[in-house]
Amino acid sequence: MKKQFIDQIKPGDTLMDMFALSGKNMLKKKDGNSYLDIMLSDRTGSLKGVVWDNVDQISAAGALRDIVRVEGVVSEYRGNLQAVIKAMKPAASNEIDPGDFVPKTDKDIGAMFARLQKIISSIQTSHFKKLLEAFFTDEAFVSGFTAAPAAKKMHHAYIGGLLEHTLSMAILIEKTGKHYGGIDGDLLLTGAVLHDIGKIEEFQWSSFIDYSDKGRLLNHIVIGCAMIDEKIKEVKDFPEKAALVLKHLIVSHHGSRAFGSPEPPKTLEAVLLNAIDDMDAKMNGIREFIMQQDPDESWTPYHRLLERHFYIGK
Amino acid sequence: MKKQFIDQIKPGDTLMDMFALSGKNMLKKKDGNSYLDIMLSDRTGSLKGVVWDNVDQISAAGALRDIVRVEGVVSEYRGNLQAVIKAMKPAASNEIDPGDFVPKTDKDIGAMFARLQKIISSIQTSHFKKLLEAFFTDEAFVSGFTAAPAAKKMHHAYIGGLLEHTLSMAILIEKTGKHYGGIDGDLLLTGAVLHDIGKIEEFQWSSFIDYSDKGRLLNHIVIGCAMIDEKIKEVKDFPEKAALVLKHLIVSHHGSRAFGSPEPPKTLEAVLLNAIDDMDAKMNGIREFIMQQDPDESWTPYHRLLERHFYIGK
Amino acid sequence: MKKQFIDQIKPGDTLMDMFALSGKNMLKKKDGNSYLDIMLSDRTGSLKGVVWDNVDQISAAGALRDIVRVEGVVSEYRGNLQAVIKAMKPAASNEIDPGDFVPKTDKDIGAMFARLQKIISSIQTSHFKKLLEAFFTDEAFVSGFTAAPAAKKMHHAYIGGLLEHTLSMAILIEKTGKHYGGIDGDLLLTGAVLHDIGKIEEFQWSSFIDYSDKGRLLNHIVIGCAMIDEKIKEVKDFPEKAALVLKHLIVSHHGSRAFGSPEPPKTLEAVLLNAIDDMDAKMNGIREFIMQQDPDESWTPYHRLLERHFYIGK
């Protein structure tokens, strides 16, 4: 069991535990010899490491994204912590608790999934009902859907984050779906459930949360549309127009080109889905940010991306 | 009773009915004589007019924003309709139906107001409860609040629009208020009810909807804060901190400086209020826009401000 | 054969020829009766029309996008030309020359296609070669590819425009492909040939060039990726990584999110493809714009989108 976490490590500490190998570069010294530059991670942060001796042997002990057991000494170099690594070997898979390496939702994944299924069961439109069944009877899909994070950093950036975010939106739609006239509730709910499924392939979270190659090259909007295209084939006579307006929800859910949607929302359902998605992402992200701070302070530190301090003090 | 509406008028028509005098300029011809350039409006649109004869007499018959009875002939000048006005006199107040001049919500104002009061009655926090009472026992305020439009054009741009928009937000908060943890529901609801009250003074809608001088010079955010400052004095021992976070909801409800808020949302309640306000304004505005179009068309005309066509066709 | 073209029509003319029915709205007059508001187009422009009499009968004579034969009288209304339509019937298909309704490239489509095939034949990489074969042995695809316009307005906005633009880029790549090191020339050329194929479905040009519903809701980037996904299935063992970097060329070819690409170019091939695409679109669009002007003038009129006058005078 892992006992040493990166956010507790100080200069002078001896390193002796499991970490995710989140970076690995073989570099050359002036004298022609190689050395290894690595990055170690766990759910609390990252730590730079260097290997000066036994370079080839140590390099062979782990590939990028492996969980490895390392020994070394921590010092400070140019103002940052750095570990000189003496030994590295693969961690035994039976001693690995993935939860030590990647943060996870503090909500019950099974319960969240059950609640989402219950909300989905209200859908009457036959083709949407069948499409969601096609997805949720696909074990590989369900396994990814319940595990994927919803982001690398900003909001729901943990295992189960995609499910948590999707469920939160589904609940909001359940409660307010009839508030505005002219809305096709079944279309809206189906779109909400599927709007971010491209993130299952956009991210990888085996040992740390990061974009996959596919995610960086194609974006979850394009990936999600392709996933829907595939599943629609399994539904007999899925109406072409319904496929268009459903995929439009995925294409437009970021709200504008500036935020990555090739087309902006052009139906009432798309306008509403974008508004609810944006609201839910902001509320989760800002709340998490506020809750990490000292509750005795009146203000959070400066939030670089949102360019402001938030007010805690009440 | 008014029978002639501007959107039905064609070149060659004789003009003979009541209109709002929405523009009035005394100009000089080259020969030194004056002529009068006017604008006539009703709830269906606007029409340019000119007075060549009896200028002083006709000019004396009506001030800007009066409802006047005019006689004239409609022709086309430089590609637009234009009426040459022969006679003008004040309309008798007993024959004026304000609904002929300014568009009005198609919902029941009394019922909307009652429902809003019912939602407000859930507020437990004493100082917010008393503050809202101070507003809603002020007859002049209630009269403005239930009549004001929420905008000149984009959304809820009709008599009763402010109330309709406010109620819509209050209902959304009633339904979803407990969805996110860490929210002070009473603060949020009070903020939602008061967030746009500055519009009561920002607009004038006696004979057509337009900004008031005060609205153009100060903006409803600044006006609204001043209105709250005044009413807070009527509540004994209103806590200073509660006044700050409440006024912050008004100051920040447009979401960013670019949209006119001197400060962006810095509390969870402010983030949520901005999201709900934005969603409600967009949904109302876009839905109205779509509903004005030919239902047999697949697409609306281009929406200049939102820079897209919307999809109707289903 | 069509003889009357819209850019030659003046007030007072009698209308009696074939036009594309590019707009059609049934509206209601105040008296409760219906009238028909239509738009007529040919390759030289558009003309508004109204039908006051025999409305139902005339409306039944043509659906949106049909080529119809109309009779009417042209006048001026509110500063624009307007035709009062007296009669309308379907045009006989044997008298329709599509070239009268939609502008067409002045280059030889067959010759352009042959030249593109010749350039493509230089591709050595087996999977890209096979993929392009799969596309170019698909008759329906070829038919669309050689006919589609590349835009509604800005550049190559005519029948054959997609092919002309694609060929131009292929020639540029043929000539300069080896100029920069580190480029996979086969990938680049394959990407250039396929980068805009989504436009085959994004546009419709049966009787006038316009976006299709699919185009407005999904965008040609998303459509193009789906088309490639489909065709890749026909190529045995198409390498997954090659599919990723190829589709990345489609995803990123607009250069940035602001211009509609969900991801910006992240490979050298993608950076180069975007640069060549942008250069070719600008050169074609600006040259066409300059060539439409009076050659005796020194400057073009103001180009609203590019926000400048261009210099002709030499």
Next chain:
Amino acid sequence: MKKQFIDQIKPGDTLMDMFALSGKNMLKKKDGNSYLDIMLSDRTGSLKGVVWDNVDQISAAGALRDIVRVEGVVSEYRGNLQAVIKAMKPAASNEIDPGDFVPKTDKDIGAMFARLQKIISSIQTSHFKKLLEAFFTDEAFVSGFTAAPAAKKMHHAYIGGLLEHTLSMAILIEKTGKHYGGIDGDLLLTGAVLHDIGKIEEFQWSSFIDYSDKGRLLNHIVIGCAMIDEKIKEVKDFPEKAALVLKHLIVSHHGSRAFGSPEPPKTLEAVLLNAIDDMDAKMNGIREFIMQQDPDESWTPYHRLLERHFYIGK
């Protein structure tokens, strides 16, 4: 008297002097025990500190913003200076010289205030004259007005900065006020004197310059308007229109929404006030920035906010 200033402190130094307690967070170590994370400031900079022992006792010795006397040892941690604090106690108020903690204008505050009063005495318009009297006979106001900084960082960021900036603008108006026709000079001067008074409450500078809660939540534009509303009540029959155009100067003085003004300048006086304010802030800020640099260098270091180097060398 304070002798040790932060910009002179080096690793290895013993800390033994008075500092402003500008940050204070009680945090938990892994072992469950608490430690204290603090920030110490004086007019020359800030220094991070930690308390490992006697945590509760030391924490009780000072609240945020107190001036405290500390003992400790300075070392380097993760590339920054850090003091391990051994002891802390309140500073005796009689040994505190506020000037040691907050930077102060190098001009004479009394003389500046007298000169401003002299310029103001030229105002003839009775209601503006009385309004300024109401402000300047209010001791609490005068005390704040002559002490407040005009900013946290960019320009006039020191005690007396608000007065210095206001006086500079008043002098410019005195000299150039009659340069442009159509200007109400009394309105302009009154607006200039009051345009930034909201900063008296927007900032706090007891022991270091920072935004107050009120400042961050409401912004000095909203605060300033409220201050004027209050004082106007003390002036009998203050004309409503004059109040509007005066408050418009405050509302619009940042020039555009992007810079925090809910409305842009809409009167000639507002346009001119914004121009003079902007000019004076830039000239003061850039001049201070240049004067802090080595006069033997040709160029200043890069100015991050203004995104350029400035040229010194002459």
Next chain:
Amino acid sequence: MKKQFIDQIKPGDTLMDMFALSGKNMLKKKDGNSYLDIMLSDRTGSLKGVVWDNVDQISAAGALRDIVRVEGVVSEYRGNLQAVIKAMKPAASNEIDPGDFVPKTDKDIGAMFARLQKIISSIQTSHFKKLLEAFFTDEAFVSGFTAAPAAKKMHHAYIGGLLEHTLSMAILIEKTGKHYGGIDGDLLLTGAVLHDIGKIEEFQWSSFIDYSDKGRLLNHIVIGCAMIDEKIKEVKDFPEKAALVLKHLIVSHHGSRAFGSPEPPKTLEAVLLNAIDDMDAKMNGIREFIMQQDPDESWTPYHRLLERHFYIGK
């Protein structure tokens, strides 16, 4: 003497007077014959004209920018006034009053020039003094400098506008030049006098104000620098560094790249010159705009470029 001005012309009027030929295009009708499309201007506006008969003869009677005497009839075409031209001949130069065609400052050009010379005479720095002498003893330069407009539209858009704008800035600098320390007053004043001289070549105003080819292709900033380069050669031993900082004032006087300056202001003099230039342009432009409106109205019409209404009503 010209008696007919364009802003007084109505449909049905007979055209018979002198106008500037501000546009001229020979176009082809479908039948292969040519017609002439022209634009006529005077200081009050522009009027479109067409020539159907005697095309070659009429075309030969005037070149672009000539003042011509025309005969014709005014009607309305597609919502705009249009004159059918029957005859055209060159105006006799002795009957042309340039002031009828191009608007002119209402101030005395001689008096303005004298006052500017007086202010300049305060300059002590020998090389700047000599440089200005070199300019102001160059008759061609003086003739252009005292006649050129400062803009096509926005501000000082009339004969003498460059001088008026330059003088206004010089007066402001005379009055406030010593307000800020660290300023080289002679450099600043020289820069102010020369900052816009490129406009002498950027514009042409022989018969209407428009950009010259040189102006559109090179911009007055680049032209102005070249003019200074030329004149500096006439001053013996002009110090190189002084030339650099002087030309920097021209290069940077628009304040930022977004406004057309290749480099932003990097000296205190450049920062101040940009601020004063911007203030003077805005004050002149907005004041002119307000003064053109009906003084009985409270608000101007919407100013498209500045995106607001201005408040007149006092």
Next chain:
Amino acid sequence: MKKQFIDQIKPGDTLMDMFALSGKNMLKKKDGNSYLDIMLSDRTGSLKGVVWDNVDQISAAGALRDIVRVEGVVSEYRGNLQAVIKAMKPAASNEIDPGDFVPKTDKDIGAMFARLQKIISSIQTSHFKKLLEAFFTDEAFVSGFTAAPAAKKMHHAYIGGLLEHTLSMAILIEKTGKHYGGIDGDLLLTGAVLHDIGKIEEFQWSSFIDYSDKGRLLNHIVIGCAMIDEKIKEVKDFPEKAALVLKHLIVSHHGSRAFGSPEPPKTLEAVLLNAIDDMDAKMNGIREFIMQQDPDESWTPYHRLLERHFYIGK
């Protein structure tokens, strides 16, 4: 010969070699004594240094931009390397290899120059031919042109970079020049060769690459136009119009005001030159960036300016 390079230096190392003196500031300690703050550079990076003793003597040993021989000890201060300098003396010019201090193209400068001359020799237009001859028979010009870098950082940031970039563009134009109709190929090629010559004076690279004073104050666009103005005088009867369109290529080659061009491209040649310049700069800069990374990694680190990771992995 220099043996010690900055990217190899570690805390604890003894410094004893030649470096460029790239920064030098005399500062004052609290005790009134001076110390010297310096920056040392070579082609691999920069290193901060301080001089505590013998300050005046050491300061006298080298001026900014000199190559000096220093002795000192390297330690770490506030997270960065810092050398305490014990001795400094001028380097003997015979032991200086400029290539040790400023990076240089890895291509053969003589061969590149010859190839450029060959391409230029295709120019037929007499005045452009003569203008280029005037430049390339000017030894001082050729010496600068073949040595100057094309940028400080982003692309071609090394000795010979301007030539390499110019040649690359000339080759692209040679290969594709006839691809688009309506292009004056001789104008385009002349413009390409001269578009960046202002960089010869914009940069200085005697001991490290940096902007010159002239470059920062005037920008290479303004400098380049002046250089052309000078040389054109040496060509008899250079046509004025040709000078305009040629200089327009220099003025507009950055494509828009936002990127530093006072006017955007307004001729086809200018549009094409801007496209090719932009493409070549991007391709060189991104390729260099990718090639500096570990080839075993799939992705480069984040590119701050271009805001993305680039994909290496194939």
